Amino acid sequence: MVANTPPAAARRDSYTVESLLAVTVEVFNTRGYDGTSMEDLSRAAGISKSSIYHHVRGKEELLRLAVGRALDGLFAILDEPGALEGRPVERLEHVVRRTAEVLLAELPYVTLLLRVRGNTAAEQWALGRRREFDHRVAELVRAAADDGDLRGDVAPRLATRLLFGMINSIVEWYHPVGGPQAGTPGDGDDAADRIVEAVVRLAFGGLRSKG
Amino acid sequence: MVANTPPAAARRDSYTVESLLAVTVEVFNTRGYDGTSMEDLSRAAGISKSSIYHHVRGKEELLRLAVGRALDGLFAILDEPGALEGRPVERLEHVVRRTAEVLLAELPYVTLLLRVRGNTAAEQWALGRRREFDHRVAELVRAAADDGDLRGDVAPRLATRLLFGMINSIVEWYHPVGGPQAGTPGDGDDAADRIVEAVVRLAFGGLRSKG
DNA sequence: AGCGTAACCGAATGATCGGTCGGTACAAGA
DNA sequence: TCTTGTACCGACCGATCATTCGGTTACGCT
Structure with a gap:
């Protein structure tokens, strides 16, 4: 070396x-x-x-490095054991939870990724990778639906988009206290944990109370 | 006249x-x-x-006119009878459904509104009006939660943000067939109707099947 | 036909854009 | 102490930006 x-x-x-x-x-x-x-x-x-x-090299390289970092974090989720083993609905729940966690951990980079529109070459590359991620998740949703574990009156593709739309919308309003450098690894960020739990509960159980 | x-x-x-x-x-x-x-x-x-x-007058006025149109459509929802009468949870469901409908009917204008970041004066004005809309809806969610009609393990403010994050994410992927001028009033756009129904079902019932 | 004016245009303005250039400061290895 | 290479800088470049200006065209009206 x-x-x-x-x-x-x-x-x-x-x-x-x-x-x-x-x-x-x-x-x-x-x-x-x-x-x-x-x-x-x-x-x-x-x-x-x-x-x-x-x-x-320039402005565009800064963008490419930033969105690349976000994409690497998201794709790594799909290779985790929890995303590969078990019933599809359980693997889906793992991916949903972990996506929210990665989004919160890499908040600025994922925020930038989600705002990319495809104007430059770097942006179109990012959009392509995002589409691939969405595709992989959509397959998981379809598999869970085929098992009868998801409600039958909403198309899997549509449900995927709305589900990840909810998760991604976190970047629009969440700002960790004390700036982005706060939240050191292993400290157990309370606010972030609450958000992740809320996402999983609302996604699978909905708003309405059971009573 | x-x-x-x-x-x-x-x-x-x-x-x-x-x-x-x-x-x-x-x-x-x-x-x-x-x-x-x-x-x-x-x-x-x-x-x-x-x-x-x-x-x-210039580029910024075009932006102001566009986002103003979107905001007028959204605020009008809050004055409809369905948003003013009945149990809070029913009023909330009305607002959720109608917000999705208005978003789809005024898609390009709402899309632009949701991408505003606050760089110029016109953008900050739009952000302020958006915050006011969100605030009014959050009050409705809180009222429904106080009635015990919403699940108690997710904070109302957090639920509001995730709920409308899901709705607003529609602008990221929905493109009506035949361009924006299609979908004349009263023709009953199938795709849009399916989206609205999916939003309401997922929002209140969640992904998981009841079986 | 002739007037008023809304709609439109090409050319130019100063400002700002992303990016380049030649060169300086300085720490580390020899 | 001399050399080398990294980090940095001010000054500058052509291109593009939003906006302005001095007209020209053509329609509605009388």
């Missing part, structure tokens, strides 16, 4: 692609990708506009 | 603000507001860039 790289933090005022990306995604999410200028980014990152080009 | 205005269609090659708006909203929705140039609009409308300024 390559020689161990010197720790990036040792160099003074040093930006990683990763840390630059974190700042970038925040700005993209507040002002929109098209509404964000490279000068906006340089101001937010505290370095000059031209310095950004030392780390990445 | 006012004197009958000479029919706009009588003048040759004449654009109404309304017809210009319809073209504009389509372009805004495909390319995004910030990603749309006035030249994009002029090309789509078939008139020159400067001619657009004869009808409206």
